[in-house]
Amino acid sequence: MEGLTASVVLVILVVGVVSSLSTSYQQSQSVRATSTGVTLARQLVDEIVSKPFDGDPAGTGSGARSTFTDVSAYNGYSDNSDNLPLLKPGTPPPSLDVTGEDDYVRQTSVVVGAQPTINNVPDNVSPATDFAIVNVNVRCPDGQIISVPEFVAKYPIPQQ
Numbered sequence: 001m002e003g004l005t006a007s008v009v010l011v012i013l014v015v016g017v018v019s020s021l022s023t024s025y026q027q028s029q030s031v032r033a034t035s036t037g038v039t040l041a042r043q044l045v046d047e048i049v050s051k052p053f054d055g056d057p058a059g060t061g062s063g064a065r066s067t068f069t070d071v072s073a074y075n076g077y078s079d080n081s082d083n084l085p086l087l088k089p090g091t092p093p094p095s096l097d098v099t100g101e102d103d104y105v106r107q108t109s110v111v112v113g114a115q116p117t118i119n120n121v122p123d124n125v126s127p128a129t130d131f132a133i134v135n136v137n138v139r140c141p142d143g144q145i146i147s148v149p150e151f152v153a154k155y156p157i158p159q160q
Contacts, residue, residue: 033144106137113131
């Protein structure tokens with residue numbers, strides 16, 4: 001009888017430990033997916049805002065990403081982790097495969113015409129084509145959507 005009682009107590013303890021480990025693993029996977037999604041979104045946002053912005057609202061996001069020369073060109077651009085040239089393993093120079101077997105999908109939008117709050121002052125109205133909001137959404141393998149917005153402005157770069 002004592003052996004049976006000890007066995008039942010041991011089974012209950014083992015089930016509790018296994019349940020805790022399973023929950024911990026699932027949370028770890030969720031945090032890893034979120035971190036990877038944010039990294040992929042920030043990488044693309046940083047690439048986009050490093051380009052000049054001419055205020056043209058007619059960007060299409062079609063064609064090869066390497067040919068995009070303006071912020072507006074990224075409007076409507078989409079890719080997934082299977083075709084990220086900077087992250088694919090085995091291509092010279094060696095690069096980092098941060099997505100593994102997981103599938104991440106990135107989609108961008110560029111909304112030209114965002115107005116800064118200073119435009120509420122009557123004498124400080126800026127043209128609508130001087131500003132835009134770039135938004136990169138990343139769909140993670142678990143269905144979570146990571147959204148990273150960035151405000152861009154058209155301003156002249158002084159020539160020296």
